[in-house]
Amino acid sequence: MLDAARIRTDFPLLRQQENKHRIVYLDNAATTQKPQAVLDALANYYRTTNANVHRGAYDLAIRATEAYEAARSRVARFVNAWAPEGVVFTRGTTEAINLVAGSYGRANVRAGDTVVVTAMDHHSNLVPWQILCQEKGATIRMVEITEDGRLDLSDFGRALERRPKLVAFPYVSNALGTINPAAQLARLAHAAGAVVLVDGAQSTPHLRVDVQALDCDFYALSGHKMLGPMGSGALVAKPALLDAMPPYHGGGEMISRVWDDHSTYNQLPHKFEAGTPNVEGAVGLAAAIDYLEGIGLDRIAEHEVALAGAAIEQLSRIEGVTVYGPRDHRAGVVSFTYGDIHPHDIATILDQDGVCIRAGHHCTQPLMRRLNVAATARASFYVYNDRDDVTALTTALAKAGALFGYVPA
Amino acid sequence: MLDAARIRTDFPLLRQQENKHRIVYLDNAATTQKPQAVLDALANYYRTTNANVHRGAYDLAIRATEAYEAARSRVARFVNAWAPEGVVFTRGTTEAINLVAGSYGRANVRAGDTVVVTAMDHHSNLVPWQILCQEKGATIRMVEITEDGRLDLSDFGRALERRPKLVAFPYVSNALGTINPAAQLARLAHAAGAVVLVDGAQSTPHLRVDVQALDCDFYALSGHKMLGPMGSGALVAKPALLDAMPPYHGGGEMISRVWDDHSTYNQLPHKFEAGTPNVEGAVGLAAAIDYLEGIGLDRIAEHEVALAGAAIEQLSRIEGVTVYGPRDHRAGVVSFTYGDIHPHDIATILDQDGVCIRAGHHCTQPLMRRLNVAATARASFYVYNDRDDVTALTTALAKAGALFGYVPA
Amino acid sequence: MDTSRPEPQLSALYQELILDHYRRPRNKGTLEGATHSVALNNPLCGDEIDLQLRLEGDVIKDVRFIGRGCSISQAAASMMTQVVKQRRLADALALADRMSAMMHGDEAAARDRTLGDLRALAGVAKFPVRVKCAMLPWNALKDAVKS
Amino acid sequence: MDTSRPEPQLSALYQELILDHYRRPRNKGTLEGATHSVALNNPLCGDEIDLQLRLEGDVIKDVRFIGRGCSISQAAASMMTQVVKQRRLADALALADRMSAMMHGDEAAARDRTLGDLRALAGVAKFPVRVKCAMLPWNALKDAVKS
Numbered sequence A, B: 001m002l003d004a005a006r007i008r009t010d011f012p013l014l015r016q017q018e019n020k021h022r023i024v025y026l027d028n029a030a031t032t033q034k035p036q037a038v039l040d041a042l043a044n045y046y047r048t049t050n051a052n053v054h055r056g057a058y059d060l061a062i063r064a065t066e067a068y069e070a071a072r073s074r075v076a077r078f079v080n081a082w083a084p085e086g087v088v089f090t091r092g093t094t095e096a097i098n099l100v101a102g103s104y105g106r107a108n109v110r111a112g113d114t115v116v117v118t119a120m121d122h123h124s125n126l127v128p129w130q131i132l133c134q135e136k137g138a139t140i141r142m143v144e145i146t147e148d149g150r151l152d153l154s155d156f157g158r159a160l161e162r163r164p165k166l167v168a169f170p171y172v173s174n175a176l177g178t179i180n181p182a183a184q185l186a187r188l189a190h191a192a193g194a195v196v197l198v199d200g201a202q203s204t205p206h207l208r209v210d211v212q213a214l215d216c217d218f219y220a221l222s223g224h225k226m227l228g229p230m231g232s233g234a235l236v237a238k239p240a241l242l243d244a245m246p247p248y249h250g251g252g253e254m255i256s257r258v259w260d261d262h263s264t265y266n267q268l269p270h271k272f273e274a275g276t277p278n279v280e281g282a283v284g285l286a287a288a289i290d291y292l293e294g295i296g297l298d299r300i301a302e303h304e305v306a307l308a309g310a311a312i313e314q315l316s317r318i319e320g321v322t323v324y325g326p327r328d329h330r331a332g333v334v335s336f337t338y339g340d341i342h343p344h345d346i347a348t349i350l351d352q353d354g355v356c357i358r359a360g361h362h363c364t365q366p367l368m369r370r371l372n373v374a375a376t377a378r379a380s381f382y383v384y385n386d387r388d389d390v391t392a393l394t395t396a397l398a399k400a401g402a403l404f405g406y407v408p409a
Numbered sequence C, D: 001m002d003t004s005r006p007e008p009q010l011s012a013l014y015q016e017l018i019l020d021h022y023r024r025p026r027n028k029g030t031l032e033g034a035t036h037s038v039a040l041n042n043p044l045c046g047d048e049i050d051l052q053l054r055l056e057g058d059v060i061k062d063v064r065f066i067g068r069g070c071s072i073s074q075a076a077a078s079m080m081t082q083v084v085k086q087r088r089l090a091d092a093l094a095l096a097d098r099m100s101a102m103m104h105g106d107e108a109a110a111r112d113r114t115l116g117d118l119r120a121l122a123g124v125a126k127f128p129v130r131v132k133c134a135m136l137p138w139n140a141l142k143d144a145v146k147s
């Protein structure tokens, strides 16, 4: 286990009080808190380096460009990208996936084609494909899940029989915590002739990721879910694929020559980064990666698995609580319901003790329908959580039980 | 004139040295430096308020949502938007324009239609329309400029005879400093049946903007050019137009109901804000607006006009220097060339004295062709610049003249 | 430093009467012969209500709802159907305004007897994010008669 | 606190010889009977070069360029044409590597006489953003013979 109490001292927000309680922040799958090191990186950037990138002939602009490109290389190393120019900075996972749908998808998916997604995909890895398929007259094929919240591999196989143009799935489910066998899925999809997009929003913060080992084609991630600033994220892709793709946004920086009625485009990755990029976001994300690697991704994964295990164990002992998702091959996300207490009521009650959890459909409405619930309560863990937080969760939950008459007050 | 020396003390970066000189930052049209108030707003947000917005039932998430929505209202008030829900946060002007081209444009521009742009548009307000027109088989019609760098109004009139679907132009030119008669252009374009997009990247930081008085339909702005964080910006639009537009990015937050193969969409502005937004960016932009309004936009405009006037006056006295753009109705952007000294060489030489200017085509290649230059040197002023900076510019320029043999060393 | 709001009262929020309406909703189901209906959801939390009315002249003769969501939204819907049934539409809409006032902390509204059981929801005012839940059925009512 | 790099030498950058090549470029124009040609630009600054070669066997028999850009890129192009003309291609490409080494601060390369006038560009190494300018013609050469 990590020394979470020590780690918490690095996080200014977690030193605050909430409703007179220490903040027990268990909504890490939504977004994470930021360590002082990341806040310092942002402030330092603005104090010493800020300028627009790539076009300045003065020293400040050169330093800004270097900081920005160093951040790109940092992200590339972190996920073992094919090349730094295969890292395109975006606002987050959602924009990265929309970039692929809007550029690769529009250029390659045709009427009658199939795009495969899964019943556990986040709306951000579903709606862009729905929009694309509607526009093109193509079909969405959603792979079903098993009773215990894993991908149904035989249904995945059946979906591949349609020889889809593209297969998209989450590495880790944000609603169930399931870790999907991403490398195996990518191999099967490639064998069926599909291009593979992995939604890495929940895997990048929590596991050691190697996109080359996964051998996917596109990989999307969000900086704000891994201690980085809001508004940071990336698409990581095979450069040859990016090279062949039409541009996404038009504008400054992504061009080579601009004529009155047409243009030629810049090389990678600039072709996909129109306009002034979020340099601050990139720099902050690089600092977050430094922080995470300082702890070690393997240790982080181990820590979260232990906390999730403890939470599942304690929650399962409460009569009336149902925990969703698989028991193993899972990350630190625990979704549950408690009798007929609506998850929103649970969240409101827990908040009075400073325990922050999410309640709702977690942007996975198709999954909720399959689980036959409208919403769940979800606790998700990170480096600064520990067993005390699990206890705070279950203790506060007992109050909810008492208010709703499940257990004596 | 503003007390720029006082104002500079609010800007940590401007207190640094560059090549042993005080930094004379004259690249404000590219991006601006940030006052301590904005850096504090960012740090405070992360220290006290950070959470994902809109879906949290706990207090922290509510405060984050309130901060984000308060920033939206702040931007709305600043430019007198039609309604707060007519403000869609984007990464900057480029993304805002691409949103309009990708959503409104794709839905409304058809084969044979015309989109009107101007010869002084930034690539970000040109390339998206080129891409759209290529996709749709529509035509770009570029309005010419006059000798002294204004829009040619009679050519604008001729362009409108084609009854374009959309007319796009910059309120203020980033390369020439020209202030276009935006309200008049919008009125003419509307009379011809067009929808009007105003590129406000260079006007929002420097003039008092009232989008309802302009009566445009879409207005794009960048936060980082007005003291706000990198990665912040907005599209401001008439809500009825936004309402009728198809979504832009698919993903979390922009949906209402998600089924396996289709979805219904959320109300404004959420429909256009898929995924986790850059809350930090919005909060920082609001703080920047507070800072700017603390000074007063009218005083800012006056200050810049005075500096640009002084710069033009002093530059014009140097033999061999050519200043581009009009002499009046202009903002604080001064483009020039100096004999056969390439602008890049000028920028390199000035940088040795800590004077930061931009050299290049300023993302306006069609304009450069019309000016018959490959590049210009550009000094652009803001609240923290003063007459000393103008002197620093011309003094350093004399060194360039000496190195290249124009004036005795 | 405590930057959060003062601690509101959980027990004031989750009163017996609210849980009773949540668990034994009144007027739940489909209404035969409805003249007006609307389906509304709260995009922020996913709570849903499908409201059906039978208006005769300007009187709400009958009302039913189907819904899913938290105790607050579902109890509010159940309570609302009780107080608006057999009432004139104008009076029902006036009650919507009273309800809104109460949700925004108006103490006089919270003592208004015409709100009936709904006064039990006064505690929601302390939980801003739940105000939308309590108002969901009332917004549905307004929407339904607008169309 | 000075966070910037130490001040480089402007006069080392803008030497007489460089300005001379900038203003009176050698081998500028179009080459009749070119066997290889390429147009390259530096997307960061917009500097352009259009390079044309006539190879006979493995010897660069003639070379011309057309270009627009800063003194560094244009002088570098002019100087390059001088040293590669009549040279074997392999030797010219080896010179490209020497040039690149010099641009990255290699002092031995800066003393290599085979670079001819190009040694005047050694000062560019202190201005990282201008290194791309100095290398533009050499990158064009490599591109031209690759195709």
Ligand SMILES: Cc1ncc(COP(=O)(O)O)c(C=O)c1O
Residues within 6 Å of the ligand: A252, A274, A275, A276, A277, B029, B030, B091, B092, B093, B094, B095, B122, B124, B125, B170, B172, B173, B174, B199, B201, B202, B222, B233, B363
């Ligand atoms: C007139 C104009 N339009 C558009 C842009 C693009 O803005 P951004 O890079 O912030 O997207 C700029 C700034 O570079 C500009 O000056």
Ligand SMILES: Cc1ncc(COP(=O)(O)O)c(C=O)c1O
Residues within 6 Å of the ligand: A029, A030, A091, A092, A093, A094, A095, A122, A124, A125, A170, A172, A173, A174, A199, A201, A202, A222, A233, A363, B252, B274, B275, B276, B277
């Ligand atoms: C699995 C998954 N995919 C995509 C997203 C969207 O990420 P973002 O909101 O950062 O764009 C999220 C986070 O909400 C997620 O958990």
